[in-house]
Amino acid sequence: MSTEKITTVTLGTAGPTVGVQGFGAMGISEFYGDTDEAAARDTLEATVEAGVTLIDTANVYGLGANETFLAPFVAAHRDEITLATKFGIERRTDDPKYRGVRNEPGYIKQAVEDSLRRLGVDVIDLYYMHRHDPGVPFAESVGAMAELVAEGKVKHLGLSEVTGAELREAHSVHPIAALQSEWSLFSRDVETSAAAAAAELGVALVPYSPLGRGFLTGSFTQADTELQSEDFRRGMPRFTGENAGRNAALLEPVRAVAAAHGATAGQIALAWVQQRAQVHGLTVVPIPGTRKRSRLLENAAATRITLTPGDLALLEPIAGQVTGDRYADMSATSAARE
Template structure:
């Protein structure tokens, strides 16, 4: 199969309507098989996936280094997205800071270009927002990267509707990447309407609820030590038990359609494009070819009005926040 395509923003790149999140190939979701991960990259391209998403923070640079050879070998086919802003420290593995100052942005892009081994990044995101730094300064520095030929298009992640408008006034934004799924719909308050208004594409990350919506786990205790999902409030204690019950309608619809829960969850996200009037390109993350084939097949699944109605109330019933510290998200600043 070959995925249908869509354009990111008013003059951005053309991509398959489903991308691939590469984060888990390096870190966060437990042990990984590098050979299988690399084979998944090749298989994704064969299936029509052209948007490959990484970030400098994933594995502290490892993920960019991992996918670099694949990107270079397929440079005319791959739309490469990476991100800056989340700072880590070697002496404190738990530390996560946010840097948006122009000097940091200039150094971050050069470091990413070196690790990836490319001359230009197709889509460069500000991964998280530091409210202490004026957006005009941050986006202005990003715009300079476009003028210098280091970056082709700009993106933002986890910003509010007002922040997106403010940034767009400085330089066109091709894509807004934030969490959006059947379980997590806070972006619909201001971010999604602003993106639709400005013609900015929406790139949902974690459209499968980090695997929770697929039934791959039902509680944090089932995950391996070191899996960062063990720290998410929605997957812990009483919250996990309540939320696991909310997956039932997804599984019911999947069984009735001869599909999987993952495919139903992805189809729901994809159909947000029609509901809200904007381009939507989800980036489910996977490290396995079998999951990749399952995910891309969701592009041909269309949920009925009755099925969408069954799924509509779920997000409002979810127990717990999607992060322990919501200040790093758009919802935390609305």
């Protein structure tokens, strides 16, 4: 498969220049079953070859193990990549099911030091607030993040899963380069208010799960029976029980469009995100994740697919027909605060 480099865009009005598609590293460490580390490292090398330069991780992935795993790759390619990580979701080793949200300044300052150490770098290119705690004023949280920029520990700031009003509030404290939220043919909550605010402010949108956590590729239809026992999708409402069958039927238009373009269903899903962003006047850099070089190159090739008006019309109704929430607990998402 071709390793022709993808085109580039700028995150925000003065952010870094990155490939028009990024790479989500989350699945290397956990969530999607067992990982072949050698294959994962080969996949990371393929990102550079393809021009996929925005590499996305978080302190919560693998309880820090994801950042540690990336460190050798980052060291070898520091000048070629834009490194993004996040703080804000807290997990506990003594309680695997615990998920909390922390945004207080003291936590932020400690979190960045821990991430810098695990990643083996002196500065993080793009630092996100992974989830927003409405109990901590944005002025305090974003103010603490801004101090990290002033100290030279972080270059640019980002937010994840915030509403349009929250994005505007944060941006008034310090410029925000990127908003990372779930956006795909299956998930369009970000279009409620955040997309318009991002376009207005010149904030780039970085869609996570643009492949619907793999569901849009057609690689599985019933998560609770077809995936490994430790795969977190087995507990996600959209991919289990009766919802799974109903949602699988929604993939037929995706397959039809894919056949017309000689492409895969996943490539059509990624191409849709790129073109949907144009409707909103947005700069967009989706971050699909994979542990296979072949899939990485397949995903990157999707940036060269142009969907026709007819294709887009065929795909448009899908999200409105999806059954089941994005997460079993939606309380920490932007949708819960719209």
